Amino acid sequence: MSSQRKQYPFPEFEPKWQQQWADTQAYRTPNPGEAGFDAAKPKYYVLDMFPYPSGEGLHVGHPEGYTATDILARWHRMRGYNVLHPMGWDAFGLPAEQYAVKTGQHPAVTTAKNVERFKKQLDRIGFSYDWSREVNTTDPDYVRWTQWIFLQIYNSWFNPATNRAEPISTYNGKDPDSVRLAYVAEMPVNWCQELGTVLANEEVVDGKSEVGGFPVERRPMRQWMLRITAFAERLLDGLDALDWPESIKLLQKNWIGRSEGAFVDFTREGSGEKFTVYTTRPDTLFGATYMVLAPEHPLVAQITAPEQRKAVDDYIKAVASKSERDRQDASKEKTGVFTAAYAINPVNDARIPVWIADYVLTGYGTGAIMAVPAHDDRDHAFAEKFSLPIIEVVRPPQPVEGCFTGEGTAVNSGILDGLPTAEAKNKITAWLAERGLGRATVQYKLRDWLFSRQRYWGEPFPVVWENGRHRAVEETELPVRLPELADFKPTGTAEPPLSKAADWVKYSPTATRELNTMPQWAGSCWYYLRYCDPKNAKRFIGEDAARYWLGDGKQKPGGVDLYVGGTEHAVLHLLYSRFWHMVLHDLGHLPTPEPFQRLVNQGIILGTDGQKMSKSRGNVVNPDEVIDEYGADAFRLYEMFMGPLEQMKPWSMKGVEGVYRFLARVWRLVMTENQEGEWQLSDAVAEIDPSPSQLRVLHATIKKVTSDLGTLSYNTAISQMMVCTNELTSAEKRPVSALRTLLVLLSPFAPHMAEELWSKLGAKFADFEGSAHGQTWPTHNESLLVENEVEVVLQINGKVRDKMVVAKDASREQLEAAARAHEKFAAQIGGKEVVKVVAVPGKLVNFVVKG
RNA sequence: GCUCGGGUGGCGGAACUGGCAGACGCGCCAGACUUAGGAUCUGGUUCCGUAAGGAGUAAGGGUUCGACUCCCUUCCCGAGCACCA
Numbered sequence: 001m002s003s004q005r006k007q008y009p010f011p012e013f014e015p016k017w018q019q020q021w022a023d024t025q026a027y028r029t030p031n032p033g034e035a036g037f038d039a040a041k042p043k044y045y046v047l048d049m050f051p052y053p054s055g056e057g058l059h060v061g062h063p064e065g066y067t068a069t070d071i072l073a074r075w076h077r078m079r080g081y082n083v084l085h086p087m088g089w090d091a092f093g094l095p096a097e098q099y100a101v102k103t104g105q106h107p108a109v110t111t112a113k114n115v116e117r118f119k120k121q122l123d124r125i126g127f128s129y130d131w132s133r134e135v136n137t138t139d140p141d142y143v144r145w146t147q148w149i150f151l152q153i154y155n156s157w158f159n160p161a162t163n164r165a166e167p168i169s170t171y172n173g174k175d176p177d178s179v180r181l182a183y184v185a186e187m188p189v190n191w192c193q194e195l196g197t198v199l200a201n202e203e204v205v206d207g208k209s210e211v212g213g214f215p216v217e218r219r220p221m222r223q224w225m226l227r228i229t230a231f232a233e234r235l236l237d238g239l240d241a242l243d244w245p246e247s248i249k250l251l252q253k254n255w256i257g258r259s260e261g262a263f264v265d266f267t268r269e270g271s272g273e274k275f276t277v278y279t280t281r282p283d284t285l286f287g288a289t290y291m292v293l294a295p296e297h298p299l300v301a302q303i304t305a306p307e308q309r310k311a312v313d314d315y316i317k318a319v320a321s322k323s324e325r326d327r328q329d330a331s332k333e334k335t336g337v338f339t340a341a342y343a344i345n346p347v348n349d350a351r352i353p354v355w356i357a358d359y360v361l362t363g364y365g366t367g368a369i370m371a372v373p374a375h376d377d378r379d380h381a382f383a384e385k386f387s388l389p390i391i392e393v394v395r396p397p398q399p400v401e402g403c404f405t406g407e408g409t410a411v412n413s414g415i416l417d418g419l420p421t422a423e424a425k426n427k428i429t430a431w432l433a434e435r436g437l438g439r440a441t442v443q444y445k446l447r448d449w450l451f452s453r454q455r456y457w458g459e460p461f462p463v464v465w466e467n468g469r470h471r472a473v474e475e476t477e478l479p480v481r482l483p484e485l486a487d488f489k490p491t492g493t494a495e496p497p498l499s500k501a502a503d504w505v506k507y508s509p510t511a512t513r514e515l516n517t518m519p520q521w522a523g524s525c526w527y528y529l530r531y532c533d534p535k536n537a538k539r540f541i542g543e544d545a546a547r548y549w550l551g552d553g554k555q556k557p558g559g560v561d562l563y564v565g566g567t568e569h570a571v572l573h574l575l576y577s578r579f580w581h582m583v584l585h586d587l588g589h590l591p592t593p594e595p596f597q598r599l600v601n602q603g604i605i606l607g608t609d610g611q612k613m614s615k616s617r618g619n620v621v622n623p624d625e626v627i628d629e630y631g632a633d634a635f636r637l638y639e640m641f642m643g644p645l646e647q648m649k650p651w652s653m654k655g656v657e658g659v660y661r662f663l664a665r666v667w668r669l670v671m672t673e674n675q676e677g678e679w680q681l682s683d684a685v686a687e688i689d690p691s692p693s694q695l696r697v698l699h700a701t702i703k704k705v706t707s708d709l710g711t712l713s714y715n716t717a718i719s720q721m722m723v724c725t726n727e728l729t730s731a732e733k734r735p736v737s738a739l740r741t742l743l744v745l746l747s748p749f750a751p752h753m754a755e756e757l758w759s760k761l762g763a764k765f766a767d768f769e770g771s772a773h774g775q776t777w778p779t780h781n782e783s784l785l786v787e788n789e790v791e792v793v794l795q796i797n798g799k800v801r802d803k804m805v806v807a808k809d810a811s812r813e814q815l816e817a818a819a820r821a822h823e824k825f826a827a828q829i830g831g832k833e834v835v836k837v838v839a840v841p842g843k844l845v846n847f848v849v850k851g
Numbered sequence: 852g853c854u855c856g857g858g859u860g861g862c863g864g865a866a867c868u869g870g871c872a873g874a875c876g877c878g879c880c881a882g883a884c885u886u887a888g889g890a891u892c893u894g895g896u897u898c899c900g901u902a903a904g905g906a907g908u909a910a911g912g913g914u915u916c917g918a919c920u921c922c923c924u925u926c927c928c929g930a931g932c933a934c935c936a
Contacts, residue, residue: 007890247855247931254854254932261936279936292936329934331852357934364935371936377852378934445935567930641876643864647857648929655863658876661891668891716865719875726875729892793871798917800871838916843870848916 007664008671009679010631013756018126026773027128029084031533032544037082044081045549046073047528047596049565049573050088050135052520053114054095058121059613060621060639060651065564065602067639068712070127072562074748075709077128078777084549085128086531088135089115093520094195097457098212100488107457107488111138121623126632126751128773133534137523138457142530144479145540146522147462151472153583154182154463158230165230165586177469181227181583184470187450191219196490196497197454198223218320221494224452224461224516228579232256232444235578241557243598245646248570255571257445262429264370264438266291269342269351273299278365278443281375282432283424285347286413287393288370289383291354292336294362295319303354305340312337312356319358327358334359334382345370346437347428348414357382365443377403394421449576451519454496456488458517466511473507480513524573525580528560528595546591553585553592563596564645570601600712603648605639610650621651633750634660640714640749662722663753666746669728669739670757681764682734690735695784697727698738702780705745714749721746736765747772794825795846801828812839819845 021027030037046069051062066087073085089111096107096114103110115136122129135142156165157179168176177183189198194214204216228235236256239249261280268275275291293300295316304312315337319327336357343354359378360369373383373390380403383390394408407421415431416424432438452461460480462473473480483501491497496515499505507513526540533545551558559581574596581595606612607619614620626635637659643649672682690698701724708717724742728734739761747754754772762768787808792815794802802825806818816837820826829847836848 005890250855251931257932257935259935277936281936327934332934334934359934359936361935369936376936378936381934443935570931641863647864649863652863652877654877658863662876664891715863716875719865722875791871795870795917798870798915803871836916838870840870844917846870846916 006631007660008667008753010633010752014126014632014752017752017755018123021126021128022123022131025132026771027085027130028132029082029130031542032548041080041082043084043549043551043561044073044076045084045532045560046076046562047085047531047560047564048087049563049569050090050524050527051118052090052093052095053111053118055099055110055114056615057114057117058623060623060626061605061613063122063125063623063635064605064639064645065566066122066127067125067636068600068602068645068714069562069564070129070636071640071714071748072709072712073128074751074773075777078744078748078773078775080776084133084531085130086133086135086534087122087127087129087131088133088527088531089118089137090520090524090527091115091136091138092458092523094197094455094457097455097488098195100457106484108138124627124632125623125636128751133531135527135530135534137527140479140481141537142523143459143481145530146459146518146526147478147480148475148540149526149580149584150182150459150518150522151462151475151478152587152589153226153580154180154472156181156583156587158227163234165583167587181230182451183225183227184222185225185448186220187223187225188218188220189223189450190216191221191494192216193492194490196492198450198452218322219494223450224514226449226451226579228449228575229444229446231579231582232258232446233442234582235446235575238557238578238582238594242594242596244596245599245601248567248574248599248601251570252575255446255575259443259445260440261443262425262432262438262440263366264432265346266343266370267346268303268354269344271303273303275299275343275354275368276366277368277370278441279370281372281421281425282428282438283410283413283416283419283421284372284375284393285345285370285428286410286416287372287374287391288345288350288352289373289389289391290352290371291343292357292360292369292371292379292382293339293354294360294367295356295358296362297356297360297367300339300356303339303341308338308340312339315356322358334378334385336382336386338386346432346435353388355382355386363447364445373403375403375405377405449579451522452516453519454490454494454515455517456482456485456497458519459522460498460517461514463514464507464511465514466508470514482517521573521576525577526584528563528577529590541590550590550592553594557594557597558592559595559597562598562600564600564602566604567601574599600646602645605642606648606650608651608653626653626656630656630660631663631752633753634663637663637718637750641718643715645712645714659718662718662725663750665725665729666742666750666753667757669725669734669742670760681760684732684734685736685739685761685765686733687737687765688733688735690738691731694727694731694735694738696787697724698741699780699782699784700724701745702741702778703782703785706777706780709748718749721749736761737767740767741778743772744775744778747775790842792842793844794819794822795844796828797848798846801825808842810841812841815839815841815845819847 048066048069073083076083091111096111099110100107155168157168157171158181159166165181168180171179190204192199192209192214195209199209199216208214209216236253236258239252259280261278262282263276263278264282266275336355339354339356341354342351345352371379373379373388374392375394391412393411393413395411396404396408410416410419410424416428419427429440460482462478462480463470464473483504485501487500488497498515505512529541532549533542536542577595581590584590585593609619611617611619623635634656638656641659670682670685671679674680701720704720705717728738743754743758751773758768758772789805790808791803791805793800794804804818804822816839829849832849834847834849838846
């Protein structure tokens with residue numbers, strides 16, 4: 001099949017143009033201050049989510065977003081923008097390290113090999129990246145600045161008074177280490193013995209490691225944390241001004257998980273210890289019939305009565321051995337143990353039992369709750385199981401079955417009786433505050449970011465330990481390079497692999513290096529900044545470059561103008577990036593408050609079987625094979641023609657053939673085969689004026705393609721170009737001016753063919769100077785679109801009965817008269833009584849008749 | 852369970868602000884050219900019906916002169932979150 005003759009000679013001209021673009025650095029974009037920079041032009045920063053260069057190479061899902069952004073980049077260049085369109089590599093990560101463990105090859109070696117392969121594959125597709133800006137997160141020059149940014153975070157704190165990150169020097173407290181945005185804490189983590197590392201929650205699936213499927217257990221370990229929770233409110237508020245899909249904003253909102261409620265202090269009967277609980281329903285306080293502490297709550301050991309000690313200890317042990325997933329399964333039956341302690345409810349002095357149960361989580365609120373079984377599903381289930389009392393304190397507006405958790409009217413609640421829920425909340429919160437028994441508060445589900453990994457292939461922390469305390473290394477020591485290691489294998493203990501590099505570990509006679517490395521997110525948190533100024537040796541991004549490419553942040557949040565990538569990064573990557581960006585902005589290093597103004601998610605491309613592509617299913621489509629067969633332009637065009645960018649859709653080789661045929665028709669508009677089977681300029685191309693209908697289609701195409709590019713509706717833009725091509729194909733003589741315009745429109749989509757035909761036409765006709773992609777984007781002439789006569793629909797009771805042609809500006813009255821004069825249509829109305837006539841000029845006439 | 856998306860021909864998908872449902876492409880059918888066609892070109896192609904005509908955008912109801920589009924109910928598919936008090 002591949003030996004079959006191609007319908008147009010893309011195997012020759014596609015590599016030719018790619019070579020020429022590379023040789024002439026056609027897509028190099030100068031920075032402010034550099035030769036060739038035109039300050040008068042507006043900027044457009046269009047960004048792809050950079051790939052992890054895996055050993056598998058590209059599959060057809062990668063280039064979907066890349067093609068979309070490439071078309072936009074090319075389009076904006078033609079519209080007079082300075083376009084920043086870069087690419088790079090997110091090259092740290094577990095797979096490279098595991099491969100290294102298996103083969104003994106250094107991950108840097110395999111990474112370099114994979115990068116080369118990815119780059120070659122991308123170049124075959126004809127993307128207009130400015131490769132002079134390529135970044136690689138594992139490059140020491142890049143790692144230097146990742147570490148530098150970490151130090152900015154380490155050396156700052158969140159000042160609640162200003163609601164901003166500030167240098168740690170502005171903190172007046174005793175222990176700066178307790179407020180740093182990067183801090184060390186003992187945390188329960190996902191430990192995978194087999195992989196010898198902690199894993200992020202999202203790397204754990206069904207209690208097993210996503211990579212390899214090894215068991216994962218919870219164990220407390222000393223870890224580096226980043227204080228992202230301090231920014232919860234700003235991360236939430238900032239979303240409003242971003243042009244992101246509402247669904248993604250919602251995901252982030254849910255992840256941040258803001259809730260309003262109150263802290264309420266209960267006291268232990270007798271000894272008087274304070275149990276502070278968090279509740280979103282302080283109005284139900286009178287219905288609290290017991291309390292529950294998380295098993296890990298610090299007061300548990302202290303309050304447990306001797307007769308219950310064994311049961312409590314056994315329960316705590318059992319909970320600790322459970323995986324996080326087992327514990328958090330909401331559908332399982334409730335478990336818990338009575339501590340034999342009692343607490344006093346501050347509003348009515350009721351004496352209620354204190355239990356421990358694993359349905360109360362230690363990391364949220366205060367790790368303790370008041371249980372209101374009448375109005376909370378979980379408390380209800382627990383109370384039923386352990387036969388605890390249930391007291392109704394909220395009357396539903398309408399009678400309901402089972403546990404009522406909605407809003408209603410307070411009952412059995414003393415001073416609150418008769419109040420609707422919202423008022424009851426306010427009243428009781430104020431009542432508690434007056435007496436020093438509670439206060440209103442806001443809580444977030446968001447947790448601080450676990451930032452350390454026990455891996456080799458990541459950025460070392462620029463931190464050393466001395467006398468049990470951590471401190472930053474000098475900036476002049478950056479980058480802190482990874483030591484050469486012959487053996488990357490896990491140590492089999494919690495000790496990171498870097499511990500094996502004895503010389504490296506020993507920083508000074510009294511100090512040792514931090515042995516953990518940063519997670520893969522670190523490099524991807526700020527790569528979009530480095531692209532702006534990739535060679536800057538003095539700063540992570542130069543001020544002029546930042547101000548130009550990101551904007552001043554005054555009109556809009558600014559940053560990257562368009563960011564395209566998959567939904568898998570909807571929460572973590574995008575949230576982490578926003579967090580780092582905010583800190584750097586607060587500290588005065590960046591002009592804009594947000595990194596990404598507009599975000600678009602491309603949908604997943606499924607295999608030809610409609611299933612998700614995977615090696616095990618054997619349905620992975622490799623772009624190289626498609627390009628061998630149909631060429632890069634057809635590949636690009638099909639990726640965009642499949643359907644809406646954001647939608648999930650299956651791959652179809654027949655579909656590729658369809659756009660391939662379209663491109664072949666475009667080719668034959670200009671070229672024809674001679675007797676010897678060689679392609680030559682067609683005689684049908686002539687310097688004649690386009691016909692009115694050709695002109696109309698051409699300008700309709702300019703209009704549609706332009707507006708569709710604005711909304712990323714590539715599929716309909718392409719279909720309009722097909723319409724235009726079909727119109728020109730059917731003509732005996734093809735006006736060269738129309739072909740010229742079509743090629744300009746086509747050039748962002750199918751750049752090789754546009755360029756090739758442009759140069760072929762240029763050999764004979766004037767007005768083909770330079771290159772197709774160097775042309776100014778055309779504008780349509782609206783007056784050419786309007787026709788003098790339009791077809792309007794004739795309806796009876798909203799049903800189409802006939803059609804007629806009238807002058808385009810016919811009035812309502814004229815339309816009605818014309819309809820009545822329309823013989824066939826008038827006959828259908830017959831003698832029926834016309835109740836009403838609706839006439840919409842240019843569209844239709846509708847007769848509403850009786851009977 | 853909760854929260855978002857989404858259900859349109861044989862298939863991928865079009866349809867502006869409520870105004871001719873099915874653009875464009877695939878597939879299929881017929882024809883032309885041809886030694887040949889899995890190349891190309893031309894025409895057709897939602898369904899039922901020979902036709903006139905009728906039905907039709909997951910199902911049912913509503914608003915409207917008019918609904919794929921707006922409202923209500925139900926079903927199905929996809930994604931995310933999942934004991935967050």
